[in-house]
Amino acid sequence: MKVLVAVKRVVDYNVKVRVKADNSGVDLANVKMSMNPFCEIAVEEAVRLKEKGVATEIVVVSIGPTTAQEQLRTALALGADRAILVESAEDLTSLAVAKLLKAVVDKEQPQLVILGKQAIDSDNNQTGQMLAALTGYGQGTFASKVEVSGDKVAVTREIDGGAQTVSLSLPAIVTTDLRLNEPRYASLPNIMKAKKKPLEVLTPEALGVSTASTNKTVKVEAPAARSAGIKVKSVAELVEKLKNEAKVI
Amino acid sequence: MTILVIAEHDGKVLAPATLNTVAAAAKIGGDINVLVAGQGIGAVAEAAAKIAGVAKVLVADNAAYAHQLPENVAPLVAELGKGYSHILAAATSNGKNILPRVAAQLDVDQISEIVSVVSADTFTRPIYAGNAIATVQSTAPVKVITVRATGFDPVAAEGGSAAVEAVAAVHDAGTSSFVGEELAKSDRPELTAAKIVVSGGRGMQNGDNFKHLYALADKLGAAVGASRAAVDAGFVPNDMQVGQTGKIVAPQLYIAVGISGAIQHLAGMKDSKVIVAINKDEEAPIFQVADYGLVADLFEAVPELEKLV
Numbered sequence: 001m002k003v004l005v006a007v008k009r010v011v012d013y014n015v016k017v018r019v020k021a022d023n024s025g026v027d028l029a030n031v032k033m034s035m036n037p038f039c040e041i042a043v044e045e046a047v048r049l050k051e052k053g054v055a056t057e058i059v060v061v062s063i064g065p066t067t068a069q070e071q072l073r074t075a076l077a078l079g080a081d082r083a084i085l086v087e088s089a090e091d092l093t094s095l096a097v098a099k100l101l102k103a104v105v106d107k108e109q110p111q112l113v114i115l116g117k118q119a120i121d122s123d124n125n126q127t128g129q130m131l132a133a134l135t136g137y138g139q140g141t142f143a144s145k146v147e148v149s150g151d152k153v154a155v156t157r158e159i160d161g162g163a164q165t166v167s168l169s170l171p172a173i174v175t176t177d178l179r180l181n182e183p184r185y186a187s188l189p190n191i192m193k194a195k196k197k198p199l200e201v202l203t204p205e206a207l208g209v210s211t212a213s214t215n216k217t218v219k220v221e222a223p224a225a226r227s228a229g230i231k232v233k234s235v236a237e238l239v240e241k242l243k244n245e246a247k248v249i
Numbered sequence: 250m251t252i253l254v255i256a257e258h259d260g261k262v263l264a265p266a267t268l269n270t271v272a273a274a275a276k277i278g279g280d281i282n283v284l285v286a287g288q289g290i291g292a293v294a295e296a297a298a299k300i301a302g303v304a305k306v307l308v309a310d311n312a313a314y315a316h317q318l319p320e321n322v323a324p325l326v327a328e329l330g331k332g333y334s335h336i337l338a339a340a341t342s343n344g345k346n347i348l349p350r351v352a353a354q355l356d357v358d359q360i361s362e363i364v365s366v367v368s369a370d371t372f373t374r375p376i377y378a379g380n381a382i383a384t385v386q387s388t389a390p391v392k393v394i395t396v397r398a399t400g401f402d403p404v405a406a407e408g409g410s411a412a413v414e415a416v417a418a419v420h421d422a423g424t425s426s427f428v429g430e431e432l433a434k435s436d437r438p439e440l441t442a443a444k445i446v447v448s449g450g451r452g453m454q455n456g457d458n459f460k461h462l463y464a465l466a467d468k469l470g471a472a473v474g475a476s477r478a479a480v481d482a483g484f485v486p487n488d489m490q491v492g493q494t495g496k497i498v499a500p501q502l503y504i505a506v507g508i509s510g511a512i513q514h515l516a517g518m519k520d521s522k523v524i525v526a527i528n529k530d531e532e533a534p535i536f537q538v539a540d541y542g543l544v545a546d547l548f549e550a551v552p553e554l555e556k557l558v
Binding site: 011013014016017021094095098120122123124127128132134139144158159160161162163164165167168169172177178179217218219221222226229231232234238239241242246249 | 356
C-alpha cells in the first residue's frame with residue numbers, strides 16, 4: 001500500500017527562540033531549522049512499514065517555503081521514495097494545511113497518512129484531525145503503536161490516563177506520539193542518493209485550494225519572566241522557607 | 250452569545266478540567282450549555298447540571314458515542330455547534346482528539362490551548378513550547394477553542410441547576426471501533442489537578458528509586474510526575490510525563506528532583522506558583538526558574554525532606 005507522510009520545517013527543538021522587538025512574531029532569521037521531531041517519527045514509522053513489506057511506496061509531502069525542500073530531502077534520505085512540496089511563503093494555519101493535504105490525498109490516494117501529533121513551533125495539534133475530518137477517514141491520534149492487518153489498522157494511543165487501542169478502517173490517518181519509535185539517522189550514501197529521488201513542486205493555486213484563514217495573530221510577546229530564586233543550604237532551610245515564606249506546605 | 254462546552258469525562262465521572270473550561274466560557278460571557286456525549290452517562294449529566302453558571306446540559310447517550318470516538322462525536326458536535334458562538338473543550342487528550350475534527354467540519358480555524366480570554370473573539374495562547382505568547386483573534390462565525398485548564402481557576406462544581414435535555418441525533422461513521430484500554434492505577438491526586446507535584450527525572454537512576462518520591466508525595470498529598478528522560482528510560486509510565494508533549498501542570502508547589510530543566514520540560518510546569526529544584530548539578534537550567542534551589546544529592550535530600558515535612 002501507499003503511505004503518505006507529512007513533514008514540517010520548524011525551528012530546531014534545541015533553539016531558545018526570541019520574540020521580535022515589534023511583537024510581530026519570533027525571530028527566525030539565521031536560526032537553525034530542522035524537521036519537526038514528531039514528523040521524523042512519522043517518516044520512521046512509514047519506513048518500518050515498508051521494511052516489513054506492508055508499505056510499497058512512501059510519498060513525503062511538505063507545505064511551506066522553498067527551503068522546506070531540505071526537510072523533504074532528509075525524508076528521502078531516510079527512506080521515502082518521492083517527495084511533494086506545496087510551495088507557499090505564507091504562514092498557513094492548520095486548517096489551510098489540512099485542506100492542501102486533502103488535495104494531495106485526493107491526487108495520490110494513499111491507504112495510510114502519517115503525521116506528527118503536533119509541530120513544536122505552533123504547538124497546535126490540529127492538522128491530522130482536520131485532515132481526517134476533510135477526508136472522512138478514521139483517525140488514530142497520539143499513536144504509540146501501529147499495526148496494519150488486512151484492510152484495518154490497530155492504533156494504540158497515548159491518552160491522559162494510560163493507553164487506548166482503536167481499530168480503524170483503511171484508508172486512515174495516524175498522528176505520532178514520541179514513543180512510537182526511535183527515528184534513525186540518514187547515512188551519507190543515502191543522503192547522496194536522496195538528491196536523485198523525484199521532488200515535485202506544486203502550489204496551492206494549482207491544487208485549487210484557498211488558504212484564507214479565520215484566525216489572525218494580533219501580537220506575539222515574551223512570557224512573563226519569573227523573578228530570580230534563591231539557593232538554600234540545607235533541607236531544613238528549604239522546609240522552613242516553604243512553610244513560612246512561600247506558605248505552600 | 251451562547252457557548253457550548255464539551256464535558257470531559259470517562260463515562261462515569263465528570264473530569265475537573267470541565268470546571269476550568271466552564272470558567273473560560275464564563276470569561277467570554279453569555280449562556281453556557283454543556284454537552285455530555287457517551288453511553289450510560291446519567292451520573293456525568295447530573296454532575297454537569299450542578300456546575301455553577303451552566304444554563305443547559307445536552308445529553309447524547311448512545312452506543313455510537315461510547316469511548317467518545319472522534320469519528321462519531323465530532324459530527325454530533327459540529328451539528329449542534331452551528332447555533333453557538335463558541336465551542337469549547339478542555340485541552341485534554343480527548344479534547345485535542347475531537348475538537349480539530351469539529352473545526353474542520355465547520356470550516357473554521359481552531360485556537361488551541363488558550364490561557365486567557367482578552368475578549369469574546371481574542372485569546373492568548375503559548376507557542377514555541379511556552380517561549381512566546383501569541384494573541385489570536387478569530388473572525389469565525391463559530392469559534393472553536395481548546396482551553397488549557399491551568400490558565401483558568403475552576404468554577405464551583407455545585408450550586409447550579411441546569412435543565413437537562415436529551416439529544417436524539419446519532420452519528421455513526423463506522424470507520425473506527427474501540428478495542429481496549431489500559432489505564433494506569435493511582436491513589437494519588439490527578440497530576441493536572443494536584444496542588445503539589447513532585448517530579449523525578451533521569452537523576453532518579455531507575456524506576457525503583459521513584460519510591461522515595463512516592464513516599465514524599467504521600468506525605469504532602471501530592472501527585473507524582475516525571476520528565477521525558479525518566480519516561481523514556483522506562484522508570485515510570487508515559488501518562489506521568491510533564492512537559493510540552495505531556496501534561497501541563499501549574500500547582501502551588503512543584504518539586505523537581507533530578508531534572509535538568511530542558512525547554513520542553515519547563516513548558517509543562519513553569520507556571521507553577523513555587524518551584525523547588527533538587528539537583529546535584531549547580532549549573533542545571535532548572536535552577537534558573539526555581540524559587541528555591543538545593544544543590545544536593547537527591548538520595549540524601551529527598552528522604553530528609555520526607556522526614557521534615
